[in-house]
Amino acid sequence: MSPVRYAEYFIVFPWSNSVKERKNQEKSAEGLLHLQTYQHVRGVNAILPPTTSGASRNVQTSIMTSHKEKYDHNYEEIDVIGNGAYGTVFKAKDPRNEGSWVAIKRIKIQNTEEGMPMSAIREIALLKQLENYEHPNIVRLLDVRHAQQSPTEIRLMLVFEYIDQDLSTYLQRCPSPGLGPERIRDLMLQLLNGVDFLHAHRIVHRDLKPQNILVTSQGQLKLADFGLARVYAFQMALTSVVVTLWYRAPEVILQDTYATPVDMWSCGCIFAELFNRRPLFCGQSEIDQLTKIFDALGLPREQDWPENVTLPYHSFKAKPPQPINHLIPEIDSDARDLLEKLLIFNPHNRITAHDSLQHPYFKDELESIRTSSSLSESESLDTSDCRSDTPVSK
Amino acid sequence: MNLMCCETESQRRAYEDPVLLKDYRVLQNLLQTEDRYMPSPTYFSCVQTDIKPYMRKMVAQWMLEVCEEQQCEEEVFPLAMNYMDRFLTVVDIPRTRLQLLGAVCMFLASKLKETNPLTSEKLVIYTDRSITLEELTEMELFVLSKLKWDLSAVTPHDFLEQILSRICPDQERCNVIKKHSQTFIALCSTDCKFINYPPSMIAAGSVGAAAHGLLKTDNTKLLQSLHQILNIDVDCLKSCQDQIEQTLSSNLSHMAQLSESAPPKVEIHANHRVQHEGQPTTPTDVQDIVF
Numbered sequence: 001m002s003p004v005r006y007a008e009y010f011i012v013f014p015w016s017n018s019v020k021e022r023k024n025q026e027k028s029a030e031g032l033l034h035l036q037t038y039q040h041v042r043g044v045n046a047i048l049p050p051t052t053s054g055a056s057r058n059v060q061t062s063i064m065t066s067h068k069e070k071y072d073h074n075y076e077e078i079d080v081i082g083n084g085a086y087g088t089v090f091k092a093k094d095p096r097n098e099g100s101w102v103a104i105k106r107i108k109i110q111n112t113e114e115g116m117p118m119s120a121i122r123e124i125a126l127l128k129q130l131e132n133y134e135h136p137n138i139v140r141l142l143d144v145r146h147a148q149q150s151p152t153e154i155r156l157m158l159v160f161e162y163i164d165q166d167l168s169t170y171l172q173r174c175p176s177p178g179l180g181p182e183r184i185r186d187l188m189l190q191l192l193n194g195v196d197f198l199h200a201h202r203i204v205h206r207d208l209k210p211q212n213i214l215v216t217s218q219g220q221l222k223l224a225d226f227g228l229a230r231v232y233a234f235q236m237a238l239t240s241v242v243v244t245l246w247y248r249a250p251e252v253i254l255q256d257t258y259a260t261p262v263d264m265w266s267c268g269c270i271f272a273e274l275f276n277r278r279p280l281f282c283g284q285s286e287i288d289q290l291t292k293i294f295d296a297l298g299l300p301r302e303q304d305w306p307e308n309v310t311l312p313y314h315s316f317k318a319k320p321p322q323p324i325n326h327l328i329p330e331i332d333s334d335a336r337d338l339l340e341k342l343l344i345f346n347p348h349n350r351i352t353a354h355d356s357l358q359h360p361y362f363k364d365e366l367e368s369i370r371t372s373s374s375l376s377e378s379e380s381l382d383t384s385d386c387r388s389d390t391p392v393s394k
Numbered sequence: 395m396n397l398m399c400c401e402t403e404s405q406r407r408a409y410e411d412p413v414l415l416k417d418y419r420v421l422q423n424l425l426q427t428e429d430r431y432m433p434s435p436t437y438f439s440c441v442q443t444d445i446k447p448y449m450r451k452m453v454a455q456w457m458l459e460v461c462e463e464q465q466c467e468e469e470v471f472p473l474a475m476n477y478m479d480r481f482l483t484v485v486d487i488p489r490t491r492l493q494l495l496g497a498v499c500m501f502l503a504s505k506l507k508e509t510n511p512l513t514s515e516k517l518v519i520y521t522d523r524s525i526t527l528e529e530l531t532e533m534e535l536f537v538l539s540k541l542k543w544d545l546s547a548v549t550p551h552d553f554l555e556q557i558l559s560r561i562c563p564d565q566e567r568c569n570v571i572k573k574h575s576q577t578f579i580a581l582c583s584t585d586c587k588f589i590n591y592p593p594s595m596i597a598a599g600s601v602g603a604a605a606h607g608l609l610k611t612d613n614t615k616l617l618q619s620l621h622q623i624l625n626i627d628v629d630c631l632k633s634c635q636d637q638i639e640q641t642l643s644s645n646l647s648h649m650a651q652l653s654e655s656a657p658p659k660v661e662i663h664a665n666h667r668v669q670h671e672g673q674p675t676t677p678t679d680v681q682d683i684v685f
Contacts, residue, residue, distance in 0.1 A: 114531075116538065121506060129427070129546035144543045
């Protein structure tokens with residue numbers, strides 16, 4: 001495919017149209033007039049004097065120019081990575097950064113009366129929030145652009161760093177006899193480190209699976225696609241992979257309330273998959289998924305069964321747990337202990353990301369966590385740095 | 395086809411997750427990030443050529459009223475005000491666009507925080523149709539690009555939960571203090587004096603003012619523990635609390651004056667308030683919190 005330059009990402013507002021602009025201003029003025037009356041009822045004695053339209057014209061012009069300057073730079077799209085009903089993922093070159101590779105998710109959004117979809121707004125806001133930390137285990141969002149394509153269509157362009165494989169591909173490509181124990185430990189440490197970072201920022205990923213965990217050629221693991229609906233709306237359309245239940249925590253399947261422990265369950269499933277190079281629980285339906293979980297881990301105690309869920313406890317047969325070695329032959333005792341703590345049925349008893357990083361399984365690698373993560377900064381609190389100047393700063 | 399959020403489970407309320415409340419890093423991260431989302435307090439003089447502080451206040455009070463009436467989550471209003479201030483920090487707009495901006499900011503904030511966000515149709519109606527659906531969605535894109543899509547701003551409500559989970563073992567009393575604090579936070583968002591106060595300070599000052607008003611005692615001890623939690627100087631906390639109390643009493647006396655000069659309108663206002671008492675999630679009417 002030949003390189004294409006996209007100039008359409010400039011945003012053009014109909015404000016440049018002077019007739020329409022004047023009309024809009026008149027309308028808005030009426031609005032404020034209404035506001036005045038309203039405020040009068042509410043008891044605020046203030047009125048806005050009329051404005052001169054000349055001043056506002058200049059304002060509009062300056063908005064337009066500043067906008068154009070900022071976006072006057074295009075990506076060179078080289079190859080299509082994925083395609084779907086909602087849009088396309090391109091591999092592209094960024095001319096600013098010496099032609100480094102980027103992945104561009106281009107999403108077509110039908111411009112409804114409700115404007116930008118909630119899911120897009122949330123995913124991007126989240127990624128932006130995390131961008132500042134440049135966490136080694138979170139995918140970088142480099143740029144966000146949008147263009148009004150037609151009155152009914154907006155194109156949204158998310159520019160991510162380019163990483164050529166996900167964990168699922170990485171495992172498929174891995175030759176027999178599979179990943180060594182050190183490689184598994186390193187990947188697991190990076191995974192939990194990324195999840196711990198998200199949780200410390202009050203973000204529950206909710207859809208961790210090998211397809212949205214990326215692995216660089218240097219073996220660095222990065223989490224992508226945060227948040228259930230916001231991503232899998234994109235993901236589903238782009239890869240047409242049916243949304244999988246396999247990594248889903250039992251409380252999610254049972255539709256009980258859930259929080260950070262759901263990600264820990266997924267980490268457990270992925271942990272097992274690193275050893276076996278195939279998914280741990282491959283349910284075909286929600287009931288089947290639960291049955292497969294209980295076949296392996298045993299039916300939980302009745303007191304751990306959540307209240308007020310649609311599936312009653314007694315719809316499942318009592319089963320003893322299988323020894324973990326039957327599920328994963330090559331697992332050692334520390335790894336087994338961590339896996340068991342990740343796959344605890346009751347979310348309140350499941351290990352947290354923060355605690356899992358302190359697990360003996362990682363004892364040799366704890367030093368490297370301290371240097372590479374948000375843990376170190378936040379644990380060593382500098383209390384001498386008193387924020388006394390805050391109200392007048394900035 | 396459009397991208398729809400299909401979080402059908404999200405109607406269920408998240409439980410109080412100890413990982414999110416007790417982990418000290420969560421609070422640390424909030425304190426670290428809050429400065430990133432601060433608007434410039436000088437935008438009236440340095441950026442805006444037409445808009446004046448009192449205009450912001452008027453639009454803010456209109457926005458608060460809309461959020462109350464639509465029973466929005468408490469965070470929606472302060473978040474919308476944050477977007478508005480940050481937008482006004484970078485773009486000079488004429489006053490005729492201020493209400494449109496306010497509507498867009500509520501539109502965005504409710505999409506970020508609500509399961510069922512405010513609809514464009516409702517917002518247009520609340521402006522008495524002075525803005526069109528088209529203008530609303532166009533302006534939405536413009537605001538998004540000017541804020542660089544960076545909408546996950548820290549609000550005082552983020553700190554309120556963190557503070558109360560640490561200082562308030564008594565759930566019952568906690569709820570009263572929480573409600574009063576929420577009211578103060580909304581009050582601060584409407585008032586231009588507080589634009590340059592970081593959300594942590596507003597949250598702490600509001601908790602201080604709420605406790606002071608409820609208990610009628612000297613709250614030096616409380617301020618001490620707030621100082622320990624947030625690492626904000628006690629004098630600053632005290633001064634923020636005083637500012638909030640002053641703002642409250644000046645708003646109340648302003649209302650009292652109005653009630654003398656225009657009795658029939660106050661009657662309308664009083665009726666209006668009665669309706670609101672049936673809505674426990676919206677204790678945002680200033681008159682509800684005269685101690």
